[in-house]
Amino acid sequence: MQPTILVEKNEIKLQVVIDSGDESLEIKCERFTIYSTEQQTNDTYAQALILNLHIARSNENGISHKSYASFIDEEKVTWDIINSGENPIPGDNGWRFNLKKRQEQ
Numbered sequence: 001m002q003p004t005i006l007v008e009k010n011e012i013k014l015q016v017v018i019d020s021g022d023e024s025l026e027i028k029c030e031r032f033t034i035y036s037t038e039q040q041t042n043d044t045y046a047q048a049l050i051l052n053l054h055i056a057r058s059n060e061n062g063i064s065h066k067s068y069a070s071f072i073d074e075e076k077v078t079w080d081i082i083n084s085g086e087n088p089i090p091g092d093n094g095w096r097f098n099l100k101k102r103q104e105q
Contacts, residue, residue, distance in 0.1 A: 004035060005034070005035045006035055006044070007032075008031070008033045009031070011029070012029050014026065014027055014073055014074075016058070016071060017071065020067075025058060027050060027054050027057075027058055028051075028054045029049065031048070031049040032046060032047075032048050033047045044100075045099060046100075047096060047097065047099065048096070049087055049095070050065075050097065055094065068084075068097070069081060077101060079101055079102065082098045082099060084098065
Protein backbone atom coordinates (compact mmCIF):
# COMPACT_ATOMS: atom_id res chain seq x y z
CA MET A 1 0.00 0.00 0.00
CA GLN A 2 1.33 3.43 -0.94
CA PRO A 3 1.71 5.99 1.85
CA THR A 4 -0.96 8.65 2.14
CA ILE A 5 0.50 12.15 2.42
CA LEU A 6 -1.29 14.06 5.17
CA VAL A 7 0.72 17.30 5.26
CA GLU A 8 3.66 18.68 3.31
CA LYS A 9 5.49 21.77 4.58
CA ASN A 10 8.44 23.67 3.14
CA GLU A 11 11.15 25.58 4.97
CA ILE A 12 10.15 25.00 8.57
CA LYS A 13 12.26 25.05 11.73
CA LEU A 14 12.78 21.94 13.84
CA GLN A 15 14.24 21.70 17.32
CA VAL A 16 16.95 19.02 17.45
CA VAL A 17 17.03 16.60 20.40
CA ILE A 18 20.35 14.77 20.64
CA ASP A 19 20.84 11.22 21.89
CA SER A 20 21.65 12.41 25.42
CA GLY A 21 18.08 13.73 25.59
CA ASP A 22 19.11 17.38 25.58
CA GLU A 23 17.38 19.82 23.27
CA SER A 24 19.96 21.63 21.26
CA LEU A 25 19.76 23.99 18.35
CA GLU A 26 17.03 24.82 15.94
CA ILE A 27 17.63 23.66 12.37
CA LYS A 28 15.98 24.59 9.10
CA CYS A 29 14.17 21.76 7.34
CA GLU A 30 13.77 22.21 3.60
CA ARG A 31 10.83 19.81 3.24
CA PHE A 32 8.78 18.07 5.95
CA THR A 33 6.23 15.48 4.81
CA ILE A 34 3.83 13.78 7.23
CA TYR A 35 2.23 10.57 6.00
CA SER A 36 0.34 7.48 7.08
CA THR A 37 1.25 4.00 5.85
CA GLU A 38 -1.62 1.79 6.99
CA GLN A 39 -5.16 2.65 7.93
CA GLN A 40 -5.30 -0.13 10.54
CA THR A 41 -2.80 1.58 12.85
CA ASN A 42 -2.59 4.97 14.48
CA ASP A 43 1.08 5.34 13.59
CA THR A 44 2.06 8.50 11.77
CA TYR A 45 5.37 8.94 10.00
CA ALA A 46 7.27 11.83 8.49
CA GLN A 47 10.28 12.50 6.36
CA ALA A 48 12.50 15.54 6.86
CA LEU A 49 14.97 16.80 4.26
CA ILE A 50 17.74 18.90 5.78
CA LEU A 51 20.23 20.42 3.36
CA ASN A 52 23.97 19.94 3.83
CA LEU A 53 24.31 23.69 4.43
CA HIS A 54 22.22 23.41 7.61
CA ILE A 55 23.91 20.16 8.69
CA ALA A 56 27.27 21.96 8.38
CA ARG A 57 26.05 24.77 10.66
CA SER A 58 25.03 22.17 13.24
CA ASN A 59 28.48 20.55 12.98
CA GLU A 60 30.10 23.98 13.50
CA ASN A 61 28.20 24.17 16.79
CA GLY A 62 29.71 20.83 17.82
CA ILE A 63 26.58 18.76 17.18
CA SER A 64 26.97 16.02 14.59
CA HIS A 65 23.87 14.94 12.69
CA LYS A 66 24.78 11.40 13.79
CA SER A 67 23.85 12.37 17.37
CA TYR A 68 20.34 13.53 16.45
CA ALA A 69 17.71 11.36 18.21
CA SER A 70 14.52 13.25 17.42
CA PHE A 71 13.03 16.53 16.23
CA ILE A 72 10.31 18.71 17.71
CA ASP A 73 8.24 20.49 15.10
CA GLU A 74 6.60 23.92 15.22
CA GLU A 75 3.46 22.38 16.77
CA LYS A 76 5.53 20.83 19.62
CA VAL A 77 5.11 17.29 18.27
CA THR A 78 8.12 15.01 18.85
CA TRP A 79 9.30 12.87 15.93
CA ASP A 80 11.75 10.06 16.72
CA ILE A 81 14.35 9.27 14.07
CA ILE A 82 13.99 5.75 12.65
CA ASN A 83 16.92 6.09 10.24
CA SER A 84 18.67 8.59 8.01
CA GLY A 85 20.85 8.74 4.96
CA GLU A 86 22.07 11.01 2.24
CA ASN A 87 19.24 12.15 0.01
CA PRO A 88 19.42 10.28 -3.33
CA ILE A 89 17.52 12.92 -5.34
CA PRO A 90 19.86 15.04 -7.48
CA GLY A 91 19.75 18.74 -6.64
CA ASP A 92 18.60 18.19 -3.05
CA ASN A 93 22.03 17.83 -1.44
CA GLY A 94 21.24 16.92 2.11
CA TRP A 95 20.11 14.25 4.51
CA ARG A 96 16.76 12.52 4.60
CA PHE A 97 15.51 11.59 8.07
CA ASN A 98 12.72 9.01 8.37
CA LEU A 99 10.65 9.72 11.47
CA LYS A 100 7.87 8.26 13.59
CA LYS A 101 5.54 10.39 15.66
CA ARG A 102 6.04 9.77 19.37
CA GLN A 103 2.86 8.56 21.02
CA GLU A 104 1.78 10.64 23.98
CA GLN A 105 1.95 8.74 27.25
